[in-house]
Amino acid sequence: MEAFTTHTGTAVPLRRSNVDTDQIIPAVWLKQVSRTGFEKGLFAAWREDPAFVLNNPVYQGASVLLAGPDFGTGSSREHAVWALQQYGFRVVIAARFGDIFRNNSTKMGLLPVVLDAKVVEELQAAAEADPTAEITVDLVERQVRLGESAWSFEIDDYTRWRLLEGLDDIGLTLRHADDIATYENGRQPWLPTTV
Amino acid sequence: MITRGKRRKEALKTMGRTLAEKVWEQHVVRRAEGEPDLLFIDLHLIHEVTSPQAFDGLRLADRKVRRPDLTIATEDHNVPTVLGPISDPVSRAQVETLRKNAAEFGLRLHPMGDAGQGVVHIIGPQFGLTQPGMTIVCGDSHTSTHGAFGGIAFGIGTSEVEHVLATQTLPAYRPKTMAIEVSGALPYGVTAKDLILAIIAKIGTGGGQGYIVEYRGEAIRNLSMEGRMTVCNMSIEAGARAGMIAPDETTFAYLKGRPHAPEGPAWDEAVAYWRTLRTDEDAVFDQVVEIDASTLTPFVTWGTNPGQGAPLAASVPAPEEFADPVERSAAERALEYMGLTAGTPLRDVEVDTVFVGSCTNGRLEDLRAAADILRGRTVKTRTLIVPGSMLVKLEAEREGLDEVFRAAGAEWREAGCSMCLGMNPDTLAPGERSASTSNRNFEGRQGKGGRTHLVSPQVAAATAVTGKLTAPADL
Structure with a gap:
């Protein structure tokens, strides 16, 4: 996983609520068996509309997505995270996230930041007023900064540490292989197997 | 967060536990301060x-x-x-x-x-x-x-x-716990699907975020395993990663004799353990939602997320009816995408395609319900009946359901996810409208530009007969 400490970049205001992962990457893109090339499928249906915010050239190169509440609901497809990252996003800021999407993001090093809906709207308005305005997302200080303003966000210590270090979960878990073996030996005998 | 967790741990020593807490604790391989549990x-x-x-x-x-x-x-x-x-x-x-x-x-x-x-x-x-x-x-x-x-x-x-x-x-991390208490009995003709659609409309697509939901109460107890699966299936549409129902005689009867179920003394031992899997009387949920099943009627969605639903007897809502500005703008956008006008009775909405199937409603009981309505009738719409598995297909054919569907003019298909998400050739054309027993009415879910109304198998079948959103009682 790519480590995340602090990131500064311009932002895209996506003024829509309930952006489900089917919108982030439509199902037809899920047929790929590789992990790359998903940026082309990001918001594929919406990007066909020339008025869609990502098509506005002033937001080219933006790396922070400012989304409405309930971003990433629905399907568990991690492809949604891959598409956002491969398009160039490092951070998504929203008032609420779908649980699975948020989880997938932290596995991949895309930082989901929860801020109050009013603050997200304030940031969206700022990005609309000045698309070159840079937002800093500081995971060390757990803070989002724009100009003179700063807002704190919450993230649990463990996830923060993993992101800061760019650690791979599987490697961490395998350090406890003995605990897993012990647990396995104590499982109830009637539990089913697939063989 | 940490304070709350500590207080909780103290309380757990004396208080009863919820079903979710019992199952979770049973699976903890490793627990360490400041780390998620290893499950x-x-x-x-x-x-x-x-x-x-x-x-x-x-x-x-x-x-x-x-x-x-x-x-x-x-x-x-x-x-x-x-x-x-x-x-x-x-x-x-x-x-x-x-x-x-x-x-x-x-x-x-x-x-x-x-x-x-x-x-x-x-x-x-x-x-x-x-x-x-x-x-x-x-x-x-x-x-x-x-x-x-x-x-x-x-x-x-x-x-x-x-x-x-x-x-x-x-x-x-163990999610918080939510009880959804469904009191009363579902009226005749109102199904598990109508119930879960009504629950999602009530708590919203984000209402269950961060929770494991336990569905409880008389109406839940009275559901078949198929109905319980329909309810739990759509927990995620209310934002909850997991939904659960305490096992009981209905559960044991469903499991007994299945290929991987325990047998002989192991069965008795398993059942004895399963009987302990219930929320203790004095357990406390982090949140409780109450619903009276007896007030429910067939429910359909009108918008582009599963929370945008209403009783079939109602009309397409006007965005101004929503006090919350976020919900209002979502409704505006949804009506535009769905090609619907506020105030139109939902019963007047014309449908091109009916889909019966998916992990929500692709089981034998669902197919029986659709067949009961289609028996002796003719469909007006393109109607796809897709069994959830090859075994469901076989069982349905043994009962002659395939003949009922074919005689009505519906298409009897092989097993798969099919039009629930249109990754195979079963898709809606742009602008096409479906009544679908699946779980998601997202924009383009069933095909680019397709418009989806989520319904029960009964409403799907009745809709196929009339070509408009229809409850069986209206036939």
Whole structure:
């Protein structure tokens, strides 16, 4: 996983609520068996509309997505995270996230930041007023900064540490292989197997 | 957060526990201060869409599948529902990749054409692999279905699929607990699907975020296992990763005699344990939602998320009816996408295609319900009936349901996910409108530009007869 400490970049205001992962990457893109090339499928249906915010050239190169509440609901497809990252996003800021999407993001090093809906709207308005305005997302200080303003966000210590270090979960878990073996030996005998 | 957790831990010593807490605690492999619990996973379900990159990851790190005997794979999302090979080369390559991976890592796979093939969430229960008190995961958000048996079952992303393959565990924080108490009895003609659609409309698509939901109360107790699976299946549409129902005699009767259910003395031992899997009288949920089932009527969605629903007897709402500005603008956008005008009675909405199937409503009971309505009638719309598994198909044919569907002019198909998400050729054309027994009415879910109304199998069948959204009682 790519480590995340602090990131500064311009932002895209996506003024829509309930952006489900089917919108982030439509199902037809899920047929790929590789992990790359998903940026082309990001918001594929919406990007066909020339008025869609990502098509506005002033937001080219933006790396922070400012989304409405309930971003990433629905399907568990991690492809949604891959598409956002491969398009160039490092951070998504929203008032609420779908649980699975948020989880997938932290596995991949895309930082989901929860801020109050009013603050997200304030940031969206700022990005609309000045698309070159840079937002800093500081995971060390757990803070989002724009100009003179700063807002704190919450993230649990463990996830923060993993992101800061760019650690791979599987490697961490395998350090406890003995605990897993012990647990396995104590499982109830009637539990089913697939063989 | 930490203070709350500590207080909780203190309280747990004296207080009763919820079903979710009991099942969770039973699966903790390792617990350490400041870290998520490491949970053991009893069953890992695999399908072709969310697994290829996980297997690639294993190969890159030279890792094996730790427990092939707790893993099962099927082909469902891409499979065509007419006989013959997969015509789309990209879909075909994905299915072939799963076959190659299953062979390389030694996993049991039910491929297309196999008698055990079907939608991943249909085959687990059908084989008796889904049992009370288990932890079950799959790279698919509708894994919540399996919670109907009283286990903790939730959808995961591909990174977590790889993690479970390699370790048979997942690091996770225990979600908060929510009780949805459904009192009273569902009126005649009102189904589990209507109930869950009404619940989602009430609490919203984000209402369950961060929670495991336990569905409780008289109306839940009275549901069949099929109905319970329909309810738990759509927990994720209310934002909850997992939904569960305490096991009881209905659960045990469903499981007894299934291929992977315990037998003989092991059965008795298992049942004795399963009977302990209920929320203690004095347990406290973090949140409680109450619903009176007796007030419910057939429910349909009008918008582009599963929370945008209303009784079928109502009209398309006006965005101004929503006080919350976010909900109001979402409604405006939804009506535009759906091509609907506020104030139109939902019963006047004309439908082009009816889809009966999916992990929500593709089980035998659902097909029987649709057949009961279509018997002796003729459909006006294109109507796809897609059994959830090859076994469901076989059982339906044994009862002659396929003849009922064909006689009514509906198409009787092979098993798969089909038009629920249109990864196979079963899709809506742009602007086309469906009444669908599936779980998501998202923009473009059933095909680019397609418009979806989520309904029960009964409403789907009645709608096929009239060509407009219709309750069976209106026929």
